[in-house]
Amino acid sequence: MMTKAIEKAAKQYARPTTQIVAVGLKEAAEALLGYDEAAEATPLLLKEIKQGVRQGFDGFVIACFGDPGLYAARQIATVPVLGIGESAIHMACLLGRRFSILQPSAVDEPVIGGAYLDVLERTGLVSRCCSVRSIGIDVSDLFADLDKTTKALVATGRKAIMEDGAEVLLLGCGGLAGLDQPVEKELGAPVICGVVSAVKFLESLHDYGKKTSKAYTFKSSKVY
Amino acid sequence: MMTKAIEKAAKQYARPTTQIVAVGLKEAAEALLGYDEAAEATPLLLKEIKQGVRQGFDGFVIACFGDPGLYAARQIATVPVLGIGESAIHMACLLGRRFSILQPSAVDEPVIGGAYLDVLERTGLVSRCCSVRSIGIDVSDLFADLDKTTKALVATGRKAIMEDGAEVLLLGCGGLAGLDQPVEKELGAPVICGVVSAVKFLESLHDYGKKTSKAYTFKSSKVY
Amino acid sequence: MMTKAIEKAAKQYARPTTQIVAVGLKEAAEALLGYDEAAEATPLLLKEIKQGVRQGFDGFVIACFGDPGLYAARQIATVPVLGIGESAIHMACLLGRRFSILQPSAVDEPVIGGAYLDVLERTGLVSRCCSVRSIGIDVSDLFADLDKTTKALVATGRKAIMEDGAEVLLLGCGGLAGLDQPVEKELGAPVICGVVSAVKFLESLHDYGKKTSKAYTFKSSKVY
Amino acid sequence: MMTKAIEKAAKQYARPTTQIVAVGLKEAAEALLGYDEAAEATPLLLKEIKQGVRQGFDGFVIACFGDPGLYAARQIATVPVLGIGESAIHMACLLGRRFSILQPSAVDEPVIGGAYLDVLERTGLVSRCCSVRSIGIDVSDLFADLDKTTKALVATGRKAIMEDGAEVLLLGCGGLAGLDQPVEKELGAPVICGVVSAVKFLESLHDYGKKTSKAYTFKSSKVY
Amino acid sequence: MMTKAIEKAAKQYARPTTQIVAVGLKEAAEALLGYDEAAEATPLLLKEIKQGVRQGFDGFVIACFGDPGLYAARQIATVPVLGIGESAIHMACLLGRRFSILQPSAVDEPVIGGAYLDVLERTGLVSRCCSVRSIGIDVSDLFADLDKTTKALVATGRKAIMEDGAEVLLLGCGGLAGLDQPVEKELGAPVICGVVSAVKFLESLHDYGKKTSKAYTFKSSKVY
């Protein structure tokens, strides 16, 4: 379900010449809800990356907002690997000075934490995020009623704009893929889906012929 | 000369369907060497943006690494406006954890300062820049001997990698456009030209239908 | 109107031997409301600085809280140039640990942004500012009813003290010049007008014989 | 070999009533040299934690300086889990204002990066680390000649003190366990082994009856 | 009264072989309520440290959350000196990602300030503190009704968890010693008393044989 939504969003905005293959991790939870689930899923993800490298893919997108395994994947591949969290964040910075992230959770968390904080710290862009807000619906219920999910995103996004000063809104989960345009239509401010951002940035890097630097951080002691 | 180099680089990597129009500011200095020159040139730049808005351009690139007039231009236009400084910086962050900027100057500055520091602070990414190094050639002499300029970039870039820990190198001036590939070929690590980054990011934003947020910072009290 | 208020405040606290000349920019908006207006006005401002340099002034104050053109003006002049934003901020830091800025705007902005954030980042003192609050009156209406403006400053300043922990209050616009003492009288905490701060700091620098450093940032490639 | 050294150091400073069980991950590399190896090893590590939870251990130490799987392990266990990286860092902060980390690597890295930077950012204590220096010996060669390794630590540590201003030195790898005292004896300044720090801190937490908070970050959606 | 509570807490969690001597400063206020009182009390505190050094104590705890005289005491002694503020903070960081401090004060302060901010800045851990909240009871009234004080801690701690995202709570005054367990029992999240943290950390440092570094900051020009 989630993989389908992600694939659809990726294909909708990809250029005709870009081939998208969406892969779900069968042995992992559909949504990675904690550090434990993310850690368990990462080797499965890396296995797919290694296989993709052998198959000659031109780039990889890790379609979970927490960008699990991002640095490990970059050590494995030479072609670019982008996380949807970092991609959404970097794209948002081109359109506004501050952004908020809308997260799928039934519970409102009072401050920026968890994997959202990790992604922000990894990019170095904590100072440009003005809030992470829960939409009041758990990730497992996102697809039960898409209209309800969209309305929750609109209502939460409006609060982020009015009360937190957000200028750009980020869909904080791959499972929200496809809801960017309906929410943006209601709110006026740009709404960014990390899946689309990552696909478009990968196309840009491919056109420009740029690959992951192997100078220090993403150099591996292993040969793949 | 500089405008020509910028135009050529932009066209080289733009997609066939992307139309590039490069405009130099006739009444301004060819290279903006200080806060005074940048301030004087900005209204001329904004005049071009306003004219471009009327002509229906889909986006604008400010092709000076200091991104002069960026926020003002974003207030004027509704379509995206990208500076080459911020674009190079954001693209570099997708390829490595730390980057260095190579600046055209005969004099070596001991620390990160001037317009380079401004661009880094505006993006919020100061912590990911490990150095700004002068290549020993002033901007006015960049085109006198392109081979010498390339060699200076290679030598300075190598120091940035070896001594400062750079993983990605940025050409810190629009006038260096076109020298990314020869330098990268020598050094191995990715070399990013802000002009190309900005063009590719504009294409991405256009494909995705995203425009500058008018929620707060880039809202204007004037009508254009 | 605004220029008159600024001149009056400057003269009220200047020493008898200090000669104040207040100059409005005829071709610019009276108040610079956005990055676009500030960018357009800056060359006009710099023209006045250049003329003032030729006339032998001992120092300059840029009397707009966003400190537009500050660094360019410092490249042009050798005598000190102070912005009222930075001056108010530095003076506040001598009197309390945290300060708030009261800005003339009908609309309340939820976070610190725009030119206020720029000034704070330029000084490096973001961490000492606990809030920027709108007083509910636009800059164009400040002079319509000075008593109402004063009351709005008092009410907003009280909130800044009680809810944000402000210890010092800053008048966030040259147009508020002259309202520092009536507001301070009501609130007890120090209220700082940037115009007065800048004039007093210029007198200090002049007595001490200190001028802008031309070592790096404010060195110009042009001769004035 | 490494597990033996870690076990010995842990037991040397543990209280008589503290029972230490050292477990190596058989299917993982002995030393985790990159993000890829750490990611692959983490589920194996978590499997041991889960088993240890069932066996009723009072606390866990992750004895790799990069603290891999730390947050995931804290979601799994209710008793405290400490990484040797964070433990060494927090202990160092009780003894000096600044510390340096000595890392086992044949290659000198010019800046703080990789897993060392991650650990520092996770603790929030980047500003108290003045350098990470390589000792010129790869982790695989640490045990080949312990005297040579000790001398390399002394020489590198001396540079860290003299040139970087280090007040405390950290052994940046579990494999260096046991070399703290000989190095400290030569240098005078405190030399901290993360394994010992973690064991002593675990004893403290156990005496005090404190366990990992399950309020937000370390709450799990799974039941273990 | 306060000294008694501190002594009791220290002895409750100290190991049987650890000898605790609690000393109140007779000529100082019982609680140090401001920078003035702390500054006046510091030489008296240092006199006790000097005497303790002559008596051969193995370590010292400064049992006031603002850690007054900490650096001076470290210059005087060679054995470790720990403040209860820093100790509570470092221990909290081992159990959760964010913590709040509960301070004894009748007045609610809107932001983190005063000696609490100083301690946080000295440790470098400002970013991990999500709030400092007043419990509505002044330090002089803490002992009047311990049940009321405990209830106030529970109510304020609950707000810190629910509204500020706290994962660990810190008793922000030596006078609150002994109330950690009853409050933790009500709230579930760990509640840390700095006195206990400091005693346990001192025991750890003593077991490990570590002393204050005399390399730079805590080197003294005097001989004690």
Added chain:
Amino acid sequence: MMTKAIEKAAKQYARPTTQIVAVGLKEAAEALLGYDEAAEATPLLLKEIKQGVRQGFDGFVIACFGDPGLYAARQIATVPVLGIGESAIHMACLLGRRFSILQPSAVDEPVIGGAYLDVLERTGLVSRCCSVRSIGIDVSDLFADLDKTTKALVATGRKAIMEDGAEVLLLGCGGLAGLDQPVEKELGAPVICGVVSAVKFLESLHDYGKKTSKAYTFKSSKVY
């Protein structure tokens, strides 16, 4: 000797109507060389402040670069109290983007530390200080050969400009008072004496009628 130099510098730049009274602390060391000496001297300093308050002084300068007792003194007095460290730093920020501090010490310290770091952190301006350099002469020997001291300041200041990118130089000790002009004459860049800065800023605050805020930080629980 030091008090004489400080008094002379203060009087040289004070306005004719400003009355300067310089007071040395008879029972304290002439120069406060560590946290221990500063802590011991602070109550003596505060005693002078209290006496000065009773005598009706309009403001106080604490003429030691570490600004010992600054916050305590502000709680005691209602008139402004300025430290020479913070005053020099704030004035430097009006003249250049980055500054270096020249400290009287025979030993070169590799990084910014000690009381210099404290002053920078207290002002919030760490990011604008590019270095603290020792001049190779201890504070006790500053007056032995003023010509030698001046030459050491010039040589060290030149390195700070050339190697560290300093734009403004600060005399990092009250005992260097009077050497600002000879050093500036040699180097061109502004050289700031904190004593003069503090006196000029006090005059400014007095003219403007501003006093220390008693809203939060500098409110005292005692009556003076």
